[in-house]
Amino acid sequence: MAISPPGxxxxxxxxxxxxxxxxxxxxxxxxxxxxxxxxxxxxxxxQNLNKEAYRVTPSGYEEKVEQFAAKYKVREEKGIxxxxxxxxxxxxxxxxxxxxxxILELEKGRSYRIHISSADLQHGFSLQPVNINIQVHPGYxxxxxxxxxxxxxxxxxxxxxxxxxxxxxxxxxxxxxxxKAGGENRFAGGDRP
Amino acid sequence: xxxxxxxxxxPRSAEYRLCQYxxxxxxxxxxxxxxxNAVAAVVFLALGGLMGLLVxxxxxxxxxxLPAEWFYLVLTGHGANVLLFWIIFFEVAVLxxxxxxxxxxxxxxxxxAWLGFALMVAGGVMANVAVLQGESSVMFTSYPPMMAKSxxxxxxxxxxxxxxxxxxxxxxxxxxxxxxxxxxxSIPLVTFGALTAAIIAVFTLASGAIILVPxxxxxxxxxxxxxxxxxxxxxxxxxxxxxxxxxSAHVSIWYLVAALLVGAKPLSEKVSRTAFLxxxxxxxxxxxxxxxxxxxLDASWKIVNTSYMMYLxxxxxxxxxxxxxxxxxxxxxxxGFNKGVFEWLRKAPWGHPAFSGMFLSLVFFGFIGGISGxxxxxxxxxxxxxxxxxxxxxxxxxxxxxTTLAFMAATYLVLPLVFEREIVWPRLAxxxxxxxxxxxxxxxxxxxxxxxxxxxxxxxxxxxxxSELSFAYSAGAFLMMGLNGLFAVIAALGxxxxxxxxxxxxxxxxxxxxxxxxxxxxxxxxxEVASHYGSxxxxxxxxxxILVTVFFVAFVLYYFINWKYLSELWLFR
Numbered sequence: 001m002a003i004s005p006p007g008x009x010x011x012x013x014x015x016x017x018x019x020x021x022x023x024x025x026x027x028x029x030x031x032x033x034x035x036x037x038x039x040x041x042x043x044x045x046x047q048n049l050n051k052e053a054y055r056v057t058p059s060g061y062e063e064k065v066e067q068f069a070a071k072y073k074v075r076e077e078k079g080i081x082x083x084x085x086x087x088x089x090x091x092x093x094x095x096x097x098x099x100x101x102x103i104l105e106l107e108k109g110r111s112y113r114i115h116i117s118s119a120d121l122q123h124g125f126s127l128q129p130v131n132i133n134i135q136v137h138p139g140y141x142x143x144x145x146x147x148x149x150x151x152x153x154x155x156x157x158x159x160x161x162x163x164x165x166x167x168x169x170x171x172x173x174x175x176x177x178x179x180k181a182g183g184e185n186r187f188a189g190g191d192r193p
Numbered sequence: 194x195x196x197x198x199x200x201x202x203x204p205r206s207a208e209y210r211l212c213q214y215x216x217x218x219x220x221x222x223x224x225x226x227x228x229x230n231a232v233a234a235v236v237f238l239a240l241g242g243l244m245g246l247l248v249x250x251x252x253x254x255x256x257x258x259l260p261a262e263w264f265y266l267v268l269t270g271h272g273a274n275v276l277l278f279w280i281i282f283f284e285v286a287v288l289x290x291x292x293x294x295x296x297x298x299x300x301x302x303x304x305x306a307w308l309g310f311a312l313m314v315a316g317g318v319m320a321n322v323a324v325l326q327g328e329s330s331v332m333f334t335s336y337p338p339m340m341a342k343s344x345x346x347x348x349x350x351x352x353x354x355x356x357x358x359x360x361x362x363x364x365x366x367x368x369x370x371x372x373x374x375x376x377x378x379s380i381p382l383v384t385f386g387a388l389t390a391a392i393i394a395v396f397t398l399a400s401g402a403i404i405l406v407p408x409x410x411x412x413x414x415x416x417x418x419x420x421x422x423x424x425x426x427x428x429x430x431x432x433x434x435x436x437x438x439x440x441s442a443h444v445s446i447w448y449l450v451a452a453l454l455v456g457a458k459p460l461s462e463k464v465s466r467t468a469f470l471x472x473x474x475x476x477x478x479x480x481x482x483x484x485x486x487x488x489x490l491d492a493s494w495k496i497v498n499t500s501y502m503m504y505l506x507x508x509x510x511x512x513x514x515x516x517x518x519x520x521x522x523x524x525x526x527x528x529g530f531n532k533g534v535f536e537w538l539r540k541a542p543w544g545h546p547a548f549s550g551m552f553l554s555l556v557f558f559g560f561i562g563g564i565s566g567x568x569x570x571x572x573x574x575x576x577x578x579x580x581x582x583x584x585x586x587x588x589x590x591x592x593x594x595x596t597t598l599a600f601m602a603a604t605y606l607v608l609p610l611v612f613e614r615e616i617v618w619p620r621l622a623x624x625x626x627x628x629x630x631x632x633x634x635x636x637x638x639x640x641x642x643x644x645x646x647x648x649x650x651x652x653x654x655x656x657x658x659x660s661e662l663s664f665a666y667s668a669g670a671f672l673m674m675g676l677n678g679l680f681a682v683i684a685a686l687g688x689x690x691x692x693x694x695x696x697x698x699x700x701x702x703x704x705x706x707x708x709x710x711x712x713x714x715x716x717x718x719x720x721e722v723a724s725h726y727g728s729x730x731x732x733x734x735x736x737x738x739i740l741v742t743v744f745f746v747a748f749v750l751y752y753f754i755n756w757k758y759l760s761e762l763w764l765f766r
Contacts, residue, residue: 049486
């Protein structure tokens, strides 16, 4: 029974048999591969999250977004400005209880530096149905260079719990096809009329 | 009793009984504490499980049971009750079991252990009161600047202090066992696994104190603000590492159940212990899993941490994934089931709820929780699933289908061996692990499916009926949420059955006396195998080799499918 003496005192010298050894080597190499693949994607992949971020006061950030929206507003939808940033413009998006503000209109295939922050609580930027999900913190202005690869109407959902109205928090991004006037873009430095 | 005897400096004259089934010696003080912690665990499981069912029924679009306010309240309570209280109470019981009964030793300081228990109960009750009062619906994670009532944080702190006392008693037990020479050589593997859990628990509870104490002071107005990003870094050193306590604990239980029911010894003590050691060294880095979608953190930091330093802790789990079924195969072949590749598995004690629960836990934890965890924790892939319902899908695979199912399996041994009661309703008990396991696997898979389609977690209304700007998830997403609700009902039935069987067994089960033949018998040499060390030596294990090959292929395929999804996203850098 349990009081009998142990079989072998020296367990750490026992040889490891083949089945186990092979599996350990496979698992170890697979781990190394997965580790290397994350690094490799920074060089070969098109989807890597930028770490660029700035400390900002929530109210200071709100002001920046309002200035941005006033400058590039093209129309309104349900009282929310639809903003179409010109080429080279820095794009600002604000999360607050309970909306993503303003509505953005972007062009397919063009890269935008998009700033995201929150005016109050943490929010979750969830671009749907593309399924890009990024955490948004108050006090941190995160800058992401985003290039839409498809045209259409996209929703922004909030996927970080932010109080009772959390499930009503949405936003919108329109992506339009770039006008065929590629030449005009080139000559006008990419700025469009 | 003097202060010295209270903390166990002077040997307490313990009362023991000898277990007629395992030959192990059981200190009555340890037995009482194991019982108390197990009972508390089941009470919180019942409460938290009920809340979980309400959450799932609300997220089932066709049912949409609770109003929004109640949904967020109940969701907060669900997380605290099952992820913290049920699991940690049970883990304290596991720690006491592994350090006293398996080591043939007395419990260090019963009074202090009862104090720890009382603090944990007080913390658990207080947290539930705080949540039910309605102004602390901040979710389990309580991310600032969202603030709960101060007694919500205080409750968690009290609970953690109580748990820390339990961990300290565990270490004291190890010291006493060594001093008093109650075992020879090294501690058995199951105790080694529990030691792993205890070491990680110290790191976890310390991280919890470092972040929850300032947050509590903040809620009292004594600190002006808590940085939300800093909070996440430290909070998840508790939040994720506590899941690594669970992994260590339930892997230990896999080894324990395999030992007691089929007489399985580890294939190689060295390999299995090294795998646990990898947990101690690297699992704590997992805080990074929750910071992959955050601003300001460098990719090199993310990659090193999220991969547990080149996946060395994943290596540990993959090793257990071979050695646990491998040790069962080796033992079963020794038991005479040597025909073909899979006779050992076919003729395993599938009718014993401890075995079926343990084996399903092993399979689901590996295939569902494990693989999805690695994918979710891959730096770039995380952006596909961060904060979607994929995340709860993943951790219901680890914590529900893995840990909870393993703990349920262990309960079917605790009831006859520690409570000394015969299990009531054996037919239902036989069915229970399958019912709960299939339900839990279902909710994990369907939440993962819905998350892949973008559905947000912690979200009351995926139709966005009250939103200014409407948006509609795909029909597939709604289907997945419906199926999730359906399987949640199955899991809840299994969970309710477990609670009822446990409660009725404890209260009304036939008292086990000398010479009683157990309904669910143990392997003849089980007790000896569990409480000693010694390698089986690897025989030919063709069945296990096939099982791990299937696992590996599934892992690689699923990993690359997700990279394919990622490569189709908009470009961002």
